[in-house]
Amino acid sequence: MATDRATGPTRPRPGREAGPDRPAPDPARRARRARRARALRPWLLLAPALTVLAVLLLWPLLRVVLLSFQDYGLRQIYTGETHWTGLDNYTTLLTDSALWTTVLPNTVVFAAVCVALTVITGTLVALLLQRLGRTWRIICSTVVMTAWAMPAVTGTYVWIWIFDPLGGIVSGGLDALGLIEPRETNWFTDRWSFYAIATLNVVHHGFPFVAITVFAGLLTIPRELPEAALMDGANAWQRFWKITVPTIRPVFTVVTILSTIWDFKVFAQIYLMPGGSGSNPDIFNLGVWSYHQSFVKNEYGMGSAIAVLLTVLLLAITVVYLRALFKERDDL
Template identity: 35%
Template structure:
């Protein structure tokens, strides 16, 4: 190997050093501290300054044999799968729509989604809480006006199924703009000449999307889907807000709120840390296929 290539490779790896240092400083200590906490037991004595004793894998054993934890995991995976799938479909559809319409409708749609995306979570949750309010909510009023008397003073948060319907609507509403904007940027890279040629050859819109557009934007959609899975799997603020607004925590906990209830609610930081490590491992398992596909695309 020539000295020029060695110098070039050394310079390339040298550029990675600052990034690696930032990652080590920003992530290694918190992750290592959390791992240590997962092997410790926290009780009343630790609240008065006593050191937490090491108990080995007891926290993990208790979690594995806890039916509540497996119910929370199943609930979280189902919620993540539904929300991420609908978000990706709607976001891609909006991106295609923005690409197809004229300037004024496109700008109107983009500004509307940008406002929804930029709205603070608490402000958005307050608005959604009013929409689904039992006595004064707009949703109940509209459903009652169209003849559905069962929705007069209906409580959307008391039942787990309707609770997660409301939570899913909110999470999807807040996530679609990111997918739409990213997919729209990817669509701008599709060759117009290729699309025009395929149209002249008689290809339908579905065929053009399937064989030309989708293969071009697939790497971007894969990254967005990966991020969406991670975000929806660890959703916290929306679920916690709705629980405080009238939901039943024991029946509506997802991974984020369950860890919070273990650590902050019960002061069991050891079990909470063990659960957090379990969620980290679960996230790596779920995203492994996507990461591997990204690596294959990069090698190509």
């Protein structure tokens, strides 16, 4: 044992060196601790943001799920009572003929058509941007982004003005050609024409995101690939289908997933159009129907059940797309 002239014998400091009663630290254990610390560090940095998201998103979602199992209306809001009804709201919802003949077809068919047209239109615009020169590319990109920056409410009122039965551009033009009688034609009362206008609105608002995203993906394709295909005699469609699509398939998957989520929960573009706020039940989709049941009929339990059904439908579609995306990544 070492000694010190002033203080006497000194003791070994704990943790400094190994002794017979203190075995040497295991290197593998230290490595595992270091790995755990490195894995935990990003989550600690994200903890404040995740906490805020949990409060703002998870709690309202949980509240909606709880309300869907209750008979909750104005009386319950006033008295604070909780009247649990189990699965009665879901039973009533799933046995309602309006769900299967009107609301669900409106939601699914409308979303499917909008997603297909949005992705196709955005892809065509992206291919156009790829072929343009620098100046025209900047001009066209600016115009495209202006359409995307327009709020959904503003865009909806623009389309309402365009198809106004008396003073709209479409009705006025067709009246000048002698094809319709404006006073006898209302584009918003018929289910098909109503959703045709809503489709134009949604596609016009959504295709710029697809165009810019796909254009960014096109810039990552090596120039040698299409040039080699062109020398081999491949036409434009063959180059697109055999080279472009497989190369940037993850980009198409992402824009399709996001477009599907956005188009399934479209609300403003339907609700703000004439008849969309409840006077025409034939044009209800799940989002508008949930709002109508909750805030017009004050049946918050039934409205919450409809919202949960829409959420489950979106989650199912998203899981299918994500599994396809991960499978493609694993196959590469």
